[in-house]
Each structure stands twice: as structure tokens, then as C-alpha cells.
Amino acid sequence: xxxxxxxxxxxxxxxxxxxxxxxxxxxxxxxxxxxxxxxxxxxxxxxxxxxxxxxxxxxxxxxxxxxxxxxxxxxxxxxxxxxxxxxxxxxxxxxxxxxxxxxxxxxxxxxxxxxxxxxxxxxxxxxxxxxxxxxxxxxxxxxxxxxxxxxxxxxxxxxxxxxxxxxxxxxxxxxxxxxxxxxxxxxxxxxxxxxxxxxxxxxxxxxxxxxxxxxxxxxxxxxxxxxxxxxxxxxxxxxxxxxxxxxxxxxxxxxxxxxxxxxxxxxxxxxxxxxxxxxxxxxxxxxxxxxxxxxxxxxxxxxxxxxxxxxxxxxxxxxxxxxxxxxxxxxxxxxxxxxxxxxxxxxxxxxxxxxxxxxxxxxxxxxxxxxxxxxxxxxxxxxxxxxxxxxxxxxxxxxxxxxxxxxxxxxxxxxxxxxxxxxxxxxxxxxxxxxxxxxxxxxxxxxxxxxxxxxxxxxxxxxxxxxxxxxxxxxxxxxxxxxxxxxxxxxxxxxxxxxxxxxxxxxxxxxxxxxxxxxxxxxxxxxxxx
Numbered sequence: 001x002x003x004x005x006x007x008x009x010x011x012x013x014x015x016x017x018x019x020x021x022x023x024x025x026x027x028x029x030x031x032x033x034x035x036x037x038x039x040x041x042x043x044x045x046x047x048x049x050x051x052x053x054x055x056x057x058x059x060x061x062x063x064x065x066x067x068x069x070x071x072x073x074x075x076x077x078x079x080x081x082x083x084x085x086x087x088x089x090x091x092x093x094x095x096x097x098x099x100x101x102x103x104x105x106x107x108x109x110x111x112x113x114x115x116x117x118x119x120x121x122x123x124x125x126x127x128x129x130x131x132x133x134x135x136x137x138x139x140x141x142x143x144x145x146x147x148x149x150x151x152x153x154x155x156x157x158x159x160x161x162x163x164x165x166x167x168x169x170x171x172x173x174x175x176x177x178x179x180x181x182x183x184x185x186x187x188x189x190x191x192x193x194x195x196x197x198x199x200x201x202x203x204x205x206x207x208x209x210x211x212x213x214x215x216x217x218x219x220x221x222x223x224x225x226x227x228x229x230x231x232x233x234x235x236x237x238x239x240x241x242x243x244x245x246x247x248x249x250x251x252x253x254x255x256x257x258x259x260x261x262x263x264x265x266x267x268x269x270x271x272x273x274x275x276x277x278x279x280x281x282x283x284x285x286x287x288x289x290x291x292x293x294x295x296x297x298x299x300x301x302x303x304x305x306x307x308x309x310x311x312x313x314x315x316x317x318x319x320x321x322x323x324x325x326x327x328x329x330x331x332x333x334x335x336x337x338x339x340x341x342x343x344x345x346x347x348x349x350x351x352x353x354x355x356x357x358x359x360x361x362x363x364x365x366x367x368x369x370x371x372x373x374x375x376x377x378x379x380x381x382x383x384x385x386x387x388x389x390x391x392x393x394x395x396x397x398x399x400x401x402x403x404x405x406x407x408x409x410x411x412x413x414x415x416x417x418x419x420x421x422x423x424x425x426x427x428x429x430x431x432x433x434x435x436x437x438x439x440x441x442x443x444x445x446x447x448x449x450x451x452x453x454x455x456x457x458x459x460x461x462x463x464x465x466x467x468x469x470x471x472x473x474x475x476x477x478x479x480x481x482x483x484x485x486x487x488x489x490x491x492x493x494x495x496x497x498x499x500x501x502x503x504x505x506x507x508x509x510x511x512x513x514x515x516x517x518x519x520x521x522x523x524x525x526x527x528x529x530x
Contacts, residue, residue: 038093040111044075048111051119051147052203052228053095054252055106056221059123059140067095067108068124071147074116091122091139102232102253104208118144121204121223131217142223143212145204149186150225151193157224157236166238167195179239181227203228205252226250249317256311256318256348260298260330260338263305265354265370272332275300277309279328279343281316282383282398292331311348320345323399324380328352330372337361339369340383342396351375359393386410390423392430403431408441411458415451425462434466435459 031039040048055067070078070092078088098107112119120141127139146154152163166185169175175182184197202225210219226234227243232252235243243249258277263269275298278291298309307330311318318326322345330352331337339359341352354370359382361367373381384394386406397406407427414420428435439459446452 032093035096036094037096038069038076038110040076040113044113046075046113046115049114049147049198049200050109050111051145051199052098052201053108053110053121054203054205054234055108055121055123056140056206056208057102057104057106058208060106061123061138063135063138064124066097066124067106068092068122069095069108069110069112069119070122071112071116071119073118075113077116090126091124091141092120094124095121100230100232102251104254105205105232105252107203107232107252112147117146117148119147120144121206127218137218139218140221141218142204142206142221145223145225147199149188149193149196149198151188151196155224157226162236163195166197170195177239177242179227181238184238199225201228202226203234205234205250244317251317254310254312258309258311258328258343258347258349259351260307260309260372261305261351261353261375262300262307262332265338265372266356267305267332267336267354269302269305272334272336273300273302274333275307276331276333277307277328278331279311279314279316279326282325282327282342282401292333298330306351318345318348320348324396325399327383327398337369338372339394340385341372341374342380342383342398343374344377344380344399347374347377347380350377360387360389360391386427388414388420390420390427392427402441403433404437404441405445407431407433407438408445411438411455412442412446412448412451415454415458421458424458428462429465432465434464435462436464 031041033039051069053067053069059067068091070090072078076086078086078090078092093110095108095110098109100107108121110119120143122141123139125135125139127133127136130136150158152158152160166178169177170182170185178185181197181201184200184202186196186198188194188196204223204225206221206223210221212220212222214220226236227238228234229240229243233240234250234252236248237243237246240249260275260277262272262275276292276296277298278296295313296309298307300307309330316326324342324344326343327340328343328347329338329340338352338354339361352372352374354372357371358368359371361369371382379396381396382394384392384397384401384403384406386392386409390410392406397403407424410427411421411424428438436459439456442452442455446455
């Protein structure tokens, strides 16, 4: 059994039951700098590791403005339960302060001797033993943070597959995927634990809210070690690129919040008092919203009508430079809901509100949803989609989506339902897409050969509105058309006119276009239509 595990039970039983009592031991050899912070002295011949600590800013109060760190075994130990150490009592040493500070966290660190097996981070308050005293509840601390190393099985965060991947990279000729933490990995021989890694330059993150049961009358904050990339970014992989790839990248400043203005939207604030926010990536085609789980619960200020959702509760790392790749729905416990809104990283901090418009719910044609738009991001808004009844609703496409992909997805979903596919030509006309271009997207998105063949037969029977012949210009400079409205729409939507060409023709009440130059207009309306 590893030394670290032997000491844990002793410490929990004897040290944390109450605050640590001062004990007289040999004097400490540590150096305290001009700021009162711990600095290793010449006696630390084993070397040091730098350990970072993300302390919630809520731990700061009238009794403290910094973080503390305590260890009870190893060089420069504080008053320890095994008879070693010094007269340094709880809360131990004052930590060094990192320059970067965030809304939710402050960052601190200590250059700790490598022979120290465990440390405890705290907010540098001695609470005493009087549980009725205000200072007692003001004192905060983490669980014991192991500082020897992790091997497989020591943490649920780093599982078997993770260790296997890191070991493979460690034994390869190219260790670049281990980034700046390549030297943290090693094979433990002292305890026979095999492939392991230490925590040098890693960060121990305490949760903003307590996540353990009360201990000695105070809530507990169960933290964990993460790879620290600097500037508040941390994750469970040695490089920031891979952490982002595996959706394991976090920022100490949180991911921000988004808002919904229920009052501006005209929702009854006495009736709708509990709200949820559902966010998913647009490429998750099987997602069904409105789960209304605990992780989607919002806060609601009835006085202002503002609903607030903390994005740190999602399963995604939403960065400001993310494109329009997310969808969002706000809903009430009563069943009221917004229509799906496209969301990008720029929408973080923005507010959705409903207009007066209602459109068909994409998932339930019997329901109507309230169109929601962003106050400051007009490029995002109601998602453009073809509903199950073949109606085109919404106006905004997610990144990577086109009108061609919308129709391709619709046909793939309903290829064997003629009541749906029978509307293909009208959808092609409304979207003004070429059947051949739609079929390309079907090929790209579908692996069902039966579906592909069926859709091919459907599209082969469809005409291309982009190749429509509008009419003929006669010798008198008149272009005859069957429907003046359609020719106006066709020319306006599909042809880019110059300023001089805009006034080149007018559609009269008989459905004819009077032109000044028959040849030029024929080229504009017929030969150049794309």
C-alpha cells in the first residue's frame, strides 16, 4: 500500500476532527518572504514542485484576503500528528498569489518540497473550536490533495483508457502530445504502482459551491487536480488542444451566462415561475430538447422578469470564438417554450426575447413555439428548418448548414413516406435549390443505400428552378410571362442587378415586362439566371 494512503486515515481521524492544536516541535526551516508567504530554504535538497490552487473568491471575507496551504509530513511540515514538523499550526503557510484573477476564482501557488505526500488548501483562517463564532464558519478548506502522484485507479477523472493512451504516448518516439507535462509522467518503482504522473505545475480546483457533506460543522469542498495551461485554462489532458478536442477544457472564469427576458416576451410572471434552458450542438441530430433536468434549471428574478442560465452547467465548453454551432431553447415548467434559437460564442452574455410571432414546433406539429431573437446578435436567431409537415420555418442556419442540407436531411428522414416526399418539388421551389446539389448532400450524409436510391428517383423527377425559362422577348421589347408576381420574385431573389439594371424593366398588370433594351433584359432574366 502506498504511503499516501496509510497517512490518510490517520489525518482524517486526528487532524480534521477539530482545528489543529498547536504543538511544540523543532523549529521550522522554511523561509517566509516579505509578503509572509512560504519560500523553500536551503534545507529543501529534494527539490520542489509548483502546485497551483484555484480558490473560490467566495472564500475571501473580512478575516482573510489570501489562500493558505498546510502539510503535516515531509520537509518544513507544519504541526503534524506523527510527531514531526514544527510549531507552525493551522492554517499552515500563506500561499503565493498568481497575477491572474477571475470573477469566480483567484489563483495561488506554492513551491512545495517533493517529499511532501499531501497538502490541504484553505483560506488562511484559524477557525478555533467555538462553532458559534462567526470566524468558525468563515474558514474554508479542501479535501486532502495528494502530492505524490496518480497511478491508475487513484482518481475517477483519469480512467483506464486515459492512462493507456498516455502510456502509449510516453513510450513513443514523439512525446509532443504530452506537451509541457511530458516530464510529469514516469514508472513508479518505489511502490510498484506502474505508469504514473505527478502534479508539478498542475492546478487543484475547488468547486465554487460545496460538494460534500458537512464536516466538523462546516461544508466540504472536494477538489481535483487538473493540467494547467495558464490564463485560467485547465483540463484533463496534457495539452489544451487535446482537452478541447475531447470536450475536457475548462476556464476558471466560468463560461458565462445567457439570459431570457420573460417579461419582454409577454410571459405571465405569476404563472411561469420556474424555467429551464436546454443547449445542444447542432450536429447532434438525435437531440430532443426540453428534458428540464436539474442541470438545465435557471434562476429567475420575478421583479425584472430575467431568467439566467449558467453555461458552466452544460456539457460543452463554449468559447467566444465558437461559430453558430449551438441551439438553445428556454422553457417554463408550464409547457411554454421558445422556438429553437441558433447560438454562437458571441451570444454568451446576451439576452433572448420572444417576438409576437409563433411558428410550428419542429418536434410536434400540434404545438406552436414563440420565435426568440437575441438582443445583440442578429446573425443568430430562429433556426431555419423543415418541419415534419413539410413547412419551412425559421431564418438562421447553423454553421455548416445550407438550404441544400436542410432538404437532404428532410428526405433522408422521410424517404419512405410519400406524404412527406410528395412535397419535394414545392420545397425545392421555395428553397430555390438545384435537385442535383441536394443529392450531393444526401450522398454526404446518408449510408442507407435504399434511402439513397429512393431519394435519387424522387429528385430525378424534380425540375430545377434555377434553370427555369421565364419567357421570350418579342421584337417590340416585351417579355411575356404567365405570372407577374413569380417573375418579380424570381428576378429579385436569383439575379443580382446593377443599379442601372434595376430600372430596366417593369412588370405591368397583364404579366408583361416592358423593357428599354430587349437583348439586355433577356440576358439578365433568362441567360444569366443562376
